[in-house]
Amino acid sequence: MSTGTPSAPAIRYSAVTFDCPEPAELARFYGDALGLPVVHTSDDFVMLGQEGAPGLGFSRLAGYQRPTWPDPSREKRAHIELGVDDLDAAQARLLALGAVEPPAQPQPDRWRVLLDPAGHPFCISTLV
Incomplete structure (x- = not known):
């Protein structure tokens, strides 16, 4: 008869x-x-990542509707935080890649909110 506590299963963060x-x-x-390569692709899904590290996935959703942040009519469900060394330089680079700057910036001296090409808000910060 075992008197020990059963071990917990291993759970790893693998992707968003x-x-x-x-x-x-x-x-x-x-x-x-982010300098990440494609590790898997199909017509409806693409995964970016590095061997042994968590990745980012992108899944086709029929009828997708962009979030309207900061307008609450179609709230964001989640957002990614990216650490940068220089807010202005990083923002310029991301805008050149296709990001959009929304009209609202809650604390632009500490972090910036941008929208990716599908409308997802994401933040860049020197605090991360």
């Missing part, structure tokens, strides 16, 4: 997946921004 209308387009944006 974003719904979008065009997985290849959104994967290109994040792949270029």
Whole structure:
């Protein structure tokens, strides 16, 4: 008879997946921004990543509707935080890759909110 506590199963963070209308387009944006290669692709899904590290996935969703942040009519469900060394330089690079700057910036001296090509808000910060 065992008197010990059963061991917990191993659980690892492996990826975050974003719904979008065009997985290849959104994967290109994040792949270029983060220097991540494509590790899997199909018509409806693209995964970016590095061997042994968590990745980013992009999944085609029929009828996808862009979040309207900061307008609450179609709230964001989640967003990614990216660490940068220089806010202005990183913002310029991401805008050149296809990001869009929304009209609202809650604390632009500490972090910036941008929208990816599918409309997902994401933040860049020197604090991360």
